[in-house]
Amino acid sequence: QKEVEQNSGPLSVPEGAIASLNCTYSDRGSQSFFWYRQYSGKSPELIMFIYSNGDKEDGRFTAQLNKASQYVSLLIRDSQPSDSATYLCAVNSKVEGAQKLVFGQGTRLTINP
């Protein structure tokens, strides 16, 4: 089982609709969860982070965390063509006292005008 799993997509959503991106993780001890956006050929940029169970909203973006189910999601409301990108879920994981940041394989999102 991979440490962090995402559906690689592609996920196609019409402009103005809600895009829902999902991520599961294997380490029950994980405490920090991040969503990054990556445009083709560019480096990832942070969109959201979440540490506690529940929802966290920032503008059009909402991150949702359920530690019991080991599940984290990202909702994008009123999707715009500029939201078309690959979305990477990242989770911290502790191995022999060292903390590392593990990424999923990413979900490619396309917003159709």
Place this chain on the structure above:
Amino acid sequence: DGGITQSPKYLFRKEGQNVTLSCEQNLNHDAMYWYRQDPGQGLRLIYYSQIVNDFQKGDIAEGYSVSREKKESFPLTVTSAQKNPTAFYLCASSMISGNTEAFFGQGTRLTVV
């Protein structure tokens, strides 16, 4: 301006040659990471370092080496032992390893011919 700088942006090398990728940050971050990204794939962790003079292997460390002699610098050497070195290499840093957001450099695209 504070940030993380990778150089060069593009690098070409002949098969069998070692090559070193530079990564410098002036964010005063303790933790630094190296990831590899192949086309259409997520980020795979090569090495990470929580503090100066200490580093840990990630998931795909074979054929790579690093050093962390200064807080600001975390160079990655791709050795001739790495069987398929052509990839996009991303360096990142964070205040505390794993638990805080990671900032990325612009990446180095390495092509071995």
